[in-house]
Amino acid sequence: MRSTFFPRRSALLLAVALILSACGMGGGSSGGDQAADAPAGTEAGGELSGTITFQTLQLQPTFTDYINGVIADFEEQHPEVTVEWVDIPFEGAAQRVITDASTGELPDVINLNPDFALPLAVQGTFVNMDEAAADIRDQYVEGAWNAFAYPQLGHGVALPWYLSTEVTMYxxxxxxxxxxxxxxxxxxxxxxxxxxxxxxxxxDHFGMHPAMENRLLIDWAKLGVPIVNEDGTEATFDTPEAVAYLEQLTTFYEQGVISPDSVTETHTDEIEAYQAGRIALFPSGANFLTVIEENAPDIAAATRVGPQITGEDGVPGMSVMGILVPEATDNRAAALEFARFMTNAENQLAFSQIVTILPSTLESLEDPYFTEVQGDDAEAEARRISAEQIENAEVLRPVVVSEEFNAAVVDRAEAALLGQVTAQEAVTQAEQAATEVLERSAAATGR
Amino acid sequence: MSATTAPPRRSAQPPAVAPARRGGGRGRRWVGIALRYALLLLVLVITVGPFVWQLATSLKGAGENLFANPPDLIPNNPTLENYAAVAQVVPLTSYVRNSLVVAVASTITNCLFGAMAGYALARMRFRFRGAVLAVIVATLVIPFEVILISVFLITRSLGLVNTLPGVVLPTAVTALSIFIMRSGFLDLPREVEEAGQVDGAGEWQLFRHVALPSVRGQLAVVGIFSFTFAWDDFLWPLIVLRDPANYTLTVGIQFLSGTFSRDQAVIAAGTMMIAVAPLILLFVLLQKQFFRGVGEGAVKG
Incomplete structure (x- = not known):
């Protein structure tokens, strides 16, 4: 849910974190695959066998054929292995994954974003990919790999899968x-x-939409504001730049550059406002071009795409999906091999040709599909810009930032925009509240 | 408890009309009526407006801006294609069947066990009755997320994971159902049951033939509540059902909005089905009981 660009729907991560801290993470095998009973732990070279379960986040029905195709290819290469694919909706996925982890029902291979993975990863739920995939690590976009390398752990726990990077739609x-x-x-x-x-x-239109719940921390990061200290134990964003940013938005609120109701609105409202033609500028993931086309063809026709707005260091932001293997899997060898196969350059390139997302493998990004873009429509332009940006891109929101952290900051920022406190007061109070959130979650995970 | 169902509609009439008559003047009466209808219209717009927007959206064809401002409620090219698209994207019939099984089962168990427990708590004398009631009422305030994992573990040890009975079980009888039924039984005049006792009826006969027929209003309320709750529930079915083929409609319908596409018209068509189907069904089945209430007394005077 961290992602700026993939849909954001969860509001229950806090509740989930509480449940998590109240329950030990039970080990145990993944449910329902008795076929994997035979010791399948043969290391590279040995023949793989057994059944593995692969769980994704809401890829049906659009990508049903693609995923089934990759699974069929894999099963052809490893005839003794059967892959069972389960696709779960994005909504409620956080709770489902936490429950599964606590009760030993996790699948063998699982697709998560860094937010969903965080509460489990810090408990040591997932295989260390720095070790298990050391040989292929440098084939992936560096920033994407690091998105799953939580500071509490010191190593990566996922093979990066598909990426999205922000462009400026207008x-x-x-x-x-x-x-x-x-x-x-x-x-x-x-x-x-x-x-x-x-x-x-x-x-008659508004200039932009603040969508602070989604953009505030990322924009601060772009402006060079340090969100948290190095070991992620304290919020450190009380800086003149952060205050100036809030003051700017406050001025916009007073001048009517942003609509009054947008102060408390989210990214979903921003998309709707853009589709309704109420706002002129819409910085977000290129994948939303498809959504605009489906719902508001007239606006899509008027939409142009520019590069991402960055700060002085020019580092663009992105959002990441990864493929992880839980330690509890009873078919580790096959699970790891499948995770590698799913995220290899060839399969990712095919994936990115279906929809405006980017592959996380450097080799696929060198493909003419990205370097020699044909056509001058917004989507082609977005693809060219995205691919150019992605190699230097990073996930700008620090990985320790939880939904609760974000909510605490946004709450104060809204108060500033509405004139209840000054921008400086808001930032100071927000920093304090955010540090408390970090301390509480540190206590809960027993670090 | 009957007070929460039908009576408000009835009692709303006399006071509203009476002052107007007392006022005598024709003009004031018209003002009163106009005001009343203005308020009713306002409430209508607030409650029905989003529904109309959703319905309009679900009927719009390709090429229309769904988020036009101001909202465009009359589709330019009305079409039922979106409804057909829903059925193509998800296995609609099996999802609807699963949802129906769950909702109907939940309705039956809530009415049956809610009535039995409610009757015991209202009419029978036994030790710790107060404590039992307090515990049941206390469960009303526990959020489901908190007990999610333990409920899942229990369901699994019963071997009900990935089955529809597993979906029904945690809410087979809710504290709310028991509470509503208990209030209904408390409102009944004791004399009827005493008369039954004199005629030689046992406890079961009193419950089945005397008390239960008098609380049809409450049963309808419990039925409607438990049906809509089971029909709309999302999180628990998502957790307990592992195989997509067993998903209920609320879970399955999520797949209408892909990670990279959000065809609002198709989503609207899907949600209209969720919203409309149970409504129609409930009204056909329960309308009479729902408005009848309890007051049709067995004891006169």
Whole structure:
């Protein structure tokens, strides 16, 4: 759920974290695969056998054929292995995974994002990929690998799978209406603010949407604000840059550059507002172009794409999906082999050609599909820009930042925008609240 | 408890009309009526508005902006394609069947066990009755997330994981059902049962033939509540059902919105089915009881 660009729906992570801390993480085998009884722990070279379960996050029905195809290829290479695929909805996935972990029902291979994996990973639930996949580590985008290398652990626990990176989508009609050049998207925060102000002043539309629940910490990180200290035990974002950012948004709220109701709204509302033509600028994952096309064809036709707005260091942000293998699997060798197969360059390239996502393997990114993009529609442009950005991209929101942490900060930021406290007060109070969240979760996980 | 069902509708009438009559003047009466209808219309817009938007969205064809501002409630190219698309994307019939099995079973068990427990707590005398009632009521405030894992472990040790009985079991009888039924039995005049006792009826006969027929209103409320709760429940079915073929409608319908696509029209068509199907069914089945209430007395005066 950390991801800026994949859909965000969970609101119950806090409850989940509490349940987790109340229950020991039971070991035990994954349920229902008696076929794996035979010792399948043969190391590389030996013939793999048995049944493994592979669980993904809401890829049906769009990618049913693709996933089944990859599974069929794998089973052809390893005739003794049977892969059972289970796809669960995104909504409720966090609770499902936590329950499964506590009761020993986890699958053998599991697809998670860094947020879902965090509470389990710090308990040592997953296989250390720095060791188990040391030979292929440098084939993946560095930042994506690091997204699953939690500081509490000191090693990675996932093979990176598909990625998404932010681009700046904007409504060219609104730009023209405001007398701005529709071919020149904003590249810096200053330009973004200037464009948003101009559009709000000269047209009936709002300039942008703060979607703070989703963007606040990431934008701070881009502006060089240190969110937490090195070992992730304290919040450290009380800086002049953070205060200035909030002051800017407060001014926008007062001037009507952002809509009054957007102060407390989320990324989902931002997408809807953009699709309704209420806002002109929409920085988000390129994958949302598909969504806009489905729901608002007229807006999609007016949409152009520019590169991600970054801070001075120019490091773009991204969001990541990974494939993990729980320690409790009773068919570790086959599970690891399947995780490698699913995330290899060839299979990821095929995946990224179905939808506007990016592969996490460097080799696939060198493919002409990304380097020599044909066509000049928004989607092709987004693909070219994304692929250029991704190699240097990092997950900007620190991995220790939980939903609860984020909520504590956003709560104070909203108070600042509404004029209940000053920006400086809000940032100071938020830092204190966020540090308390970190301390509490540290106590809960017994670090 | 009957007070929460039918009577408010009835009692709302006389006071609203009476002052208008007392006022005498024709103008004031019209103002009163206009005001009343304005308020009713406002509530109608608030409660029915989102529903209408959803219905309109589900009927819109490709190429229409679903998020147009202001909302466009009349589809340009009305189509039922989205409903067909729902059935293509997910195995709708089996999901609906699973949901129906779960909801109907839950309704039956809640009515049956809720009535039995409610009757015992209202009418029978036994030790710790107060304590039992307190424990049952206390469970009302425990969030399900907190007991999720232990409930799952119990369900698994009963061998009910990945089965529909496993979905029904944790809510087979809820504290709310017991509480509603108990209140219903408490409201009955004791004289009827005493008369039954004089005629020689045993405890079971009193329950089955005297008390139960008098609380149809409460039974309808419990039935409707437990049906809609079971029909709408999402988290528990998701956790306990491992095989996608066994998913209930609320879980299965999630797959209408993929990770990378969100065709709002198809999603709307899917959610309309969730919302509308049980409503129609419930109204056909329970309308009479729901409005009848309890007041049709066995004892006059």
């Amino acid at each position: 409504n060219a009609d609104h730009f023209e209406e405001a007398g701005l050049d529709p071919e020149t998207p904003p590249a810096t925060f200053e330009e973004l603010y200037a464009n948003a102000t101009t559009i709000a002043e000269r047209t």
